[in-house]
Amino acid sequence: MSKQDSEAAGKLPLQDNGIAKTYNAPARTSRLGHLYIIPLLMLTLFTGAVIGMYFQPPGLRVFFNATGLQPGAGSDMPIAIAVQKVSAQEEVAVISEGDVLALGRIIPRGDVINVATPSGAGDARIAALNVNVGDTVEPRDILAELDNLPQLQSAVRTAQANVAVRDAALAQTRASIDASRAEAQASLSKAEAGATETDAELSRVTSLFERGVTTRAEMDRAIASANTATRDVERNIATLSRYAAGSDTVQADIAVAEANLTAAKAELARAEQDIERGYVRAPTKSTVLQIHAQPGERPSASGIIDLGDTSQMTIEAEVYQSMIARVTIGDPISASADALPQPLTGVVTAIGLEIGRQSITSDDPAANTDARVVDVIISLDADSSARARALTNLETIVRIDAGRTE
Numbered sequence: 001m002s003k004q005d006s007e008a009a010g011k012l013p014l015q016d017n018g019i020a021k022t023y024n025a026p027a028r029t030s031r032l033g034h035l036y037i038i039p040l041l042m043l044t045l046f047t048g049a050v051i052g053m054y055f056q057p058p059g060l061r062v063f064f065n066a067t068g069l070q071p072g073a074g075s076d077m078p079i080a081i082a083v084q085k086v087s088a089q090e091e092v093a094v095i096s097e098g099d100v101l102a103l104g105r106i107i108p109r110g111d112v113i114n115v116a117t118p119s120g121a122g123d124a125r126i127a128a129l130n131v132n133v134g135d136t137v138e139p140r141d142i143l144a145e146l147d148n149l150p151q152l153q154s155a156v157r158t159a160q161a162n163v164a165v166r167d168a169a170l171a172q173t174r175a176s177i178d179a180s181r182a183e184a185q186a187s188l189s190k191a192e193a194g195a196t197e198t199d200a201e202l203s204r205v206t207s208l209f210e211r212g213v214t215t216r217a218e219m220d221r222a223i224a225s226a227n228t229a230t231r232d233v234e235r236n237i238a239t240l241s242r243y244a245a246g247s248d249t250v251q252a253d254i255a256v257a258e259a260n261l262t263a264a265k266a267e268l269a270r271a272e273q274d275i276e277r278g279y280v281r282a283p284t285k286s287t288v289l290q291i292h293a294q295p296g297e298r299p300s301a302s303g304i305i306d307l308g309d310t311s312q313m314t315i316e317a318e319v320y321q322s323m324i325a326r327v328t329i330g331d332p333i334s335a336s337a338d339a340l341p342q343p344l345t346g347v348v349t350a351i352g353l354e355i356g357r358q359s360i361t362s363d364d365p366a367a368n369t370d371a372r373v374v375d376v377i378i379s380l381d382a383d384s385s386a387r388a389r390a391l392t393n394l395e396t397i398v399r400i401d402a403g404r405t406e
Helices: 003-008 028-035 037-055 058-067 089-094 149-210 216-242 248-278 382-387
Strands: 011-016 019-024 100-115 126-129 142-146 279-281 286-291 305-320 332-336 344-357 372-380 395-400
Touching: 100 286, 100 372, 142 248, 149 216, 149 248, 248 279, 305 332, 305 344, 305 382, 305 395, 344 382
Parallel strands: none
Antiparallel strands: 011 019, 100 305, 100 395, 126 142, 142 279, 286 305, 305 372, 332 344, 332 395, 344 372
C-alpha cells in the first residue's frame, strides 16, 4: 500500500527498526461532533431554568413546597413573583428597587360615608326608604324616615297650639289693661264732674249761710259733699295710674304673659328640632353605594346607608414605612387587580403624617397583620375614575413611580 493510500484510509505509517507499522487515527469529523454537545447541554440547562422560573411547572412547585424554599429567597430582591400575586407588605417592600409597590383599595373621594340614625333616635325602626343603590343625592335630602316620626310630629303640633294659647293670653292681658285704663279714666271724669258740682253747691250754700238764709246743717252737708267728691277724684286718679303705660302693675302683668309665650315658643323650637330624629338626611352630595337596613328593621351599628362621592375615585395605598421617604406628591402611579382589564392611572395627592397598622391584608391566616404603614391617597385620572366608579373597596396592587413626578 502506498503512502497516499494509507493516508486516504486514515492510517499513518510509522518506522520501527526499519519495519513499517500503521495505526488507525480517529476521524476529524468525529472530534468536532463531540464539541457541539457542550454548548447544546448548556443551552438546554439554561432554557430549562428559564422555563422553570417563569412557568413553575408542577414538579418544580412540588419541590419548593417539599423543601420550603422560595424562588429568589437567597437574594435581596425576590424573583419569579408576579405583582398580582403579592399580598404581604414585606413582599411589596422589596419587590422593586426603583418603584414603590403597595397594597391599596379603591375608595370614593373622602372615603365611604356610613350614615347612621340621628342622635336620640333610640330604638326607632326604618319606616320608609326614599333612595335606591346608585341614586345621587343632594345635601339635606331625606334618605329614610323612622317610625318615631308620627310621635315627633304630634309633639310639634302640640307645641304650636301652646304657642297660640300663650299668644292669645298676652293679647288678652293687653286688652284687659286697655279696658281697665279706659274704665278708670271714665270714672275719674265722672268724679271730677261730681267734684265740680259739689264745689258749686258749696259756694252757693256758703253765700246763703253768710246772709243767714240757710241753716248751719245745710252748710255742713254741702261741705261734706264737696269733700267726698274730692276724695272720689283722688281715688280714681290712683286707679288710673295703675293702668298707665310704664306702671309696675301693667309691666308685671304683661311680663308674665310674655314670659309664658317665650316658654311656649322655646318648647316649639325644641319639638321642631326633635322632629329631625325621625329623618335620615344626606350630609353631602354623593351616590348611594349600599343600603344596610330595610323598612321594619332596626338599624345596626353598621348604619343605614353607605354614601360616597364617586365623581372622583381615589386609591388609599398603604406604603411600607421603610419606603415612604421615596414617595412624593405628584408621583404617577398605576394600579392593577384581577377585576381590572387594564391598569388604573393617577397621581399621589396626599401622604399621611402618621405611621399606623396595616388594614389591607391578604386572606392568608399566616400573613403578618402588624406591618407598619403610611396611608397615601392617590387621585385617579378621569378615564380611570370612570372605570373604577363601581369598584369601591376593590383591593389593588399599586406601583408608584417614585421620583418621577410629572
